[in-house]
Amino acid sequence: MAGRKGAGPWDPYTGADLGEGEWIEYSPAQKAGLDAPRFCPECGRRRVVQVTPHGWTAVCSRHGETDSAVADLR
Numbered sequence: 001m002a003g004r005k006g007a008g009p010w011d012p013y014t015g016a017d018l019g020e021g022e023w024i025e026y027s028p029a030q031k032a033g034l035d036a037p038r039f040c041p042e043c044g045r046r047r048v049v050q051v052t053p054h055g056w057t058a059v060c061s062r063h064g065e066t067d068s069a070v071a072d073l074r
């Protein structure tokens, strides 16, 4: 795995490969937590995002569902 691109972790908003040192500035909506994280931080796959009246859910085909209630624990 060493030196192989795609080691992760991945940025959940932009899909940038943080393990490879990529960095992308968040948009204002992303900084405010208003945008759903469309990428799985564990595998970098694009997740299926559904916006709900209470927030959002994001489903990774490999890692399952995350919702905004979980992400708002900070």
Ligand SMILES: [Zn+2]
Pocket: 040, 041, 042, 043, 044, 045, 060, 061, 062, 063, 064
């Ligand atoms: Zn995943």
